Amino acid sequence: xxxxxxxxxxxxxxxxxxxxxxxxxxxxxxxxxxxxxxxxxxxxxxxxxxxxxxxxxxxxxxxxxxxxxxxxxxxxxxxxxxxxxxxxxxxxx
Amino acid sequence: xxxxxxxxxxxxxxxxxxxxxxxxxxxxxxxxxxxxxxxxxxxxxxxxxxxxxxxxxxxxxxxxxxxxxxxxxxxxxxxxxxxxxxxxxxxxx
DNA sequence: CGAAATGGTTTATAAAATAAACCAAATGTA
DNA sequence: TACATTTGGTTTATTTTATAAACCATTTCG
Numbered sequence: 269x270x271x272x273x274x275x276x277x278x279x280x281x282x283x284x285x286x287x288x289x290x291x292x293x294x295x296x297x298x299x300x301x302x303x304x305x306x307x308x309x310x311x312x313x314x315x316x317x318x319x320x321x322x323x324x325x326x327x328x329x330x331x332x333x334x335x336x337x338x339x340x341x342x343x344x345x346x347x348x349x350x351x352x353x354x355x356x357x358x359x360x361x
Numbered sequence: 362x363x364x365x366x367x368x369x370x371x372x373x374x375x376x377x378x379x380x381x382x383x384x385x386x387x388x389x390x391x392x393x394x395x396x397x398x399x400x401x402x403x404x405x406x407x408x409x410x411x412x413x414x415x416x417x418x419x420x421x422x423x424x425x426x427x428x429x430x431x432x433x434x435x436x437x438x439x440x441x442x443x444x445x446x447x448x449x450x451x452x453x454x
Numbered sequence: 455c456g457a458a459a460t461g462g463t464t465t466a467t468a469a470a471a472t473a474a475a476c477c478a479a480a481t482g483t484a
Numbered sequence: 485t486a487c488a489t490t491t492g493g494t495t496t497a498t499t500t501t502a503t504a505a506a507c508c509a510t511t512t513c514g
Contacts, residue, residue: 269379269396272372278471279365286362286451296492303362309472311494327493332480334492352452358379359445361454371502389461402503404463420462425511427461 270354273347275320280305280313285348288323288340296336314338322347363447366440368413373398373406378441381416381433389429407431415440 276282283303287294294302300310314336317323322344326337340348355361369375376396380387387395393403407429410416415437419430433441448454 269376272375274372274470277370277372279367279370280471282365282451283362286453290453300492306473307493308474308495311492312471315494334479336493352454355448355452356454358375359448360379360383361445361449367501373502393461399504400462401464401505404461405502408463427510429462 270357272354272358273351275316275322276347276351278313280309281317284310284313284317284338285322285340285344288338289345289348293337293339295338299338317344320344320347363450365447365451366444368409368415369440369444371406373402374410377403377406377410377431378415378433378437381431382438382441386430386432388431392431410437413437413440 276285280303283305284299287299287302296307296310296314299305299314300307303310305313314323314325318325318338320343321341324339324341328335328337369378373396376398377392380392380395389400389403389407392398392407393400396403398406407416407418411418413436414434417432417434421428421430
């Protein structure tokens with residue numbers, strides 16, 4: 269049986285990737301709302317995806333407030349597609 | 362976003378369920394070979410699925426050797442289907 | 455007989471996920 | 485103006501999970 273990329277096989281990271289696959293870019297606050305995660309958990313998981321090169325994370329300012337913008341990278345897109353393919357064999361979809 | 366049943370969202374348990382969904386029944390040795398897991402890990406995960414009522418585990422004898430036979434239950438089948446549905450929304454399949 | 459294989463279980467360890475505590479800047483409020 | 489609160493996070497601690505290592509009883513092989 270195919271291996272399921274452990275970096276993607278995590279509810280929150282998968283949710284993050286799932287959102288980013290459909291959206292060009294998304295900021296921290298949006299991801300937090302959509303995934304209903306705590307800020308701490310989100311921060312940690314974004315770091316992991318970023319370290320793996322699956323997403324880009326730009327920390328900037330929006331007016332006077334900090335704003336973190338995330339987007340999926342090419343590598344992330346590819347990893348996600350592969351993960352989906354592997355899962356298909358489990359779910360027989 | 363939908364919750365992903367954590368009992369099923371585990372590589373090995375998902376593999377076990379995936380096999381059992383297509384096979385009427387399967388014994389310990391068969392599951393071990395198919396999933397390429399260690400006996401210890403398999404034993405633990407079978408217990409969890411069994412405790413959740415997702416599979417039945419019958420410990421008997423085949424000639425002189427022990428033989429553990431597993432099969433998915435109705436509850437297991439339903440949980441699996443739900444899990445698949447939830448995943449679809451993540452993967453947009 | 456003693457050594458290895460079979461079919462497991464139990465217990466310990468490593469790795470994850472999650473939550474709690476914290477921080478700096480901005481804003482609201484008495 | 486000062487003090488509490490909110491915003492947007494990060495860091496660290498705790499809990500949960502997954503995995504592996506050690507073990508056990510029985511059986512079979514040399």
